[in-house]
Amino acid sequence: MRHSLACVSACALALAATTGVAQAQDGFTPQHAAQQRQFEASFQEGVSADDMRSLNRGFSRRPHLVGTPNQRRVVDSALAKLKSYGLDASLQSYDIYISRPESIQVSMTKPYLRRASNKEPKLPGMEDYEDVVPAYNAYSPPGDVTAPVVYANYGLPEDYAKLDQLGVDVKGKIVLVRYGQSFRGVKVHVAEQHGAKGVIIYSDPKDDGFVRGPVFPDGPWRPADSMQRGSIQYLWDYPGDPLTPDKPSIPGTKRLDPSQATDLAKIPSTPISYGDAQPMLQALGGPEAPDNFQGGLPFKYHVGPGPTEAHLNLDIAYDTEPVNDVIATIRGTKHPDQKVIVGGHSDAWTYGANDNVSGFTAVMEIGRSLGRLLRKGWHPDRTIVLAGWDGEEYGLLGSTEYGEQFAKDLTKNAVSYLNMDGVAGRRFGAGGVPSLDKLITDASKTVPDPSGKSIFDAWRGNDAAPSLGRLGSGSDYTVFLDHLGVPGMEVGYSSGGGEYHSAYDNTEQVERFLDPGYLGHQAASRMSGVLALRLANADALPLRYSDYAKQVDAYVTELQQIQQSNPNAAQVDLTPLHEAAGAWGTASTALEAKAAALTAGDSPPSGQLNKINKALLEEERLLTTPQGIPDRPWFRHQVYAPGINTGYAAQFLPGLRDALDAGDAATVTTYRDLLVQSLRNAANTASAAT
């Protein structure tokens, strides 16, 4: 292990050096590019897998749910470490409305009585096991309901349509759904819309259990007695403190009455294991479930209703708890106001060795390695902010309140936000807004993957280029991108496993199965650090809006295809969007050419560069609209939002998409015109700086 670690570290330098010489660097003058390559190489060298092992083990020693003394210990220890790295670090605290499980009871009451368990069995090596929170859904209302059960597959709208065809109504029933395909809050919301009385969510073995492979502790997959905890906050409506949408939860902010909070569910819900779902499913009568409803348990699934009956008795209390973000700042010397932010959440459902001690450790390690460079006299040109967000698991609490508190400054000065949520693994993944595609792709060529190839080569596999994801919601980039219009991206590593939000997301899982040697941790930390360094130091910001314009144009084409294939879709003329996106693309290409010409020499006029950078910094903001997208005023970005029926996955052109499907021509016209105006403003901004 030690030998291979050393090799990877040596390869890093070799790679950085060779590819560096061969390549011009977007946005850097030749002289500055040479310097930058040195900084990147010594930064990468300073990122140590051994150090990350000890950081990860420390932070994931005990369960550390938001608001608990254990989480306070994690926060305080991170703060002390960042200071010991020589960074200027402090806490940013909020008081947030949070749920706590008092007693969680789930029973099958018919055809026979059987109590479900709400916690995994303790395995050797699990410290402070009594602090593992019972499996429950954060922000579920309390409730005591008994009803016949209906099995509704993943709980997607199309699953209810299938049930309808089978003549099965879920009104007044308890819906049993499996995890996967959509965010769990969406499952509860869709069940609520269909009149269900309560929801039980289980993890089917076909999705992350024995069907996939050996289960923990023999392998990484989910055992029969493990359950997935999680928040069911309606975060596509708004995330953060349910009582302070759009405002920070600090003293003086007026709180909503909880009954006014529209991001809270009205029916009780809770998760169970497949060991406990099995007898409920097996006893179900009614029609046989369609093929795509069948899971991995060894019998034919039926949909019910009944004779299975279940009783949910959920005693869930609500109170206000402190949520503490850890923020470290490395002040830029040339443009101190401009900020590149790198963050990951520090809280976890249980031990959280993967989710998200791994990502948080990667952020911390960037701080340690940059601290080393600072001591040698190095400084970034722009300010780099490192953030450990608290309360992400309950509803992106710490990041959302931070974004709302510093909205004015971030809107003016944030260059980009980079998120890390899960870096324990062997498979690289990245995504973000299209303007960052080239930067991410370029950077991936200089960072070694655990496989020994560059990240770029491992990531693209047999394709010519890797494919990048787009951001929906479910992690801390949401407030930055969707609310404020800050270019967002996410970088991570993953491996197949079923530990998600269970008591077995622990050190053993990470070290034996997900990320032996912490090599995924190391590569992710290096990759994110390189991205941050490029954004912080570039003479001309490497944000390519010509790529963004092309992507928007392709989205418009997709909407037109929907119009053609669905006669009920709103038939509003979308060609003005093509024209506006085309003009933005042309203006952006000209701006990029100007920036490239200016940075081709070693002393570009700083006035012209500042003008270009100001335009580049502004453009993503121009894609937002102050009124927000239809019925979701908190979500202001007009190109990306989380889907109402997906939650995690991105919905593109959200102002138009739902209204188009619903045949609402008036709304489509309104949002078409708003977006056309935004695209024109962006084009004009680019032209004015060229």
Ligand SMILES: [Zn+2]
């Ligand atoms: Zn997470």
